[in-house]
Amino acid sequence: MEAIVYRYRTGIAWRDLPEVFGPWQTVWTWHRRMAFDGTWDRVAAKIVAAADAAGMVDWSLSVDSTIARAHQHATNTTRLTGGWIEIQGSDARAA
Template sequence: MIEGIIYRYRTGIAWRDLPETFGKWQTVWTWHRRLAADGTWDAIHQALTAHAAKNNKVDFTVSVDSTIARAHQHATNISRVKKGLVELQGSGHRVA
């Protein structure tokens, strides 16, 4: 079960796309929810972080990219065309 959960997070796939080698996705998901609800994942994270910190292997710098920083739909400066045609600008040549 644990390998299925780790695989899902490492690959970023949906639970339903979990390969059958890990068992039924519903079972793996249920185990994940149980371990999250009872605090097991938090305890594992704390233990691993404490061990790494003890050995000076922790880097607490933060890296944020657009996949985790959600923005409101109106946060962009691109205007939306409601009706009519959109004029494309550029050469039209495909770049390899």
């Protein structure tokens, strides 16, 4: 358990865990098992409940109104660009 907490606290890759925690594969396997069976969800719920009861949780909410625009080439729409087909069409109209 200590190795998993250490890994998240430091932000290192699993393979970079110090040898004092044992093989990183073993730590990763334990983490994966506890994630799938809901152990981490139960632990987090108890910690948050205890912190909230002690008045240590600030439930304020911040909303960001940043707008992310897609690049023009990211859309599926076609647009008039003056390409070969459009030139041929204008030639036919001019005649």
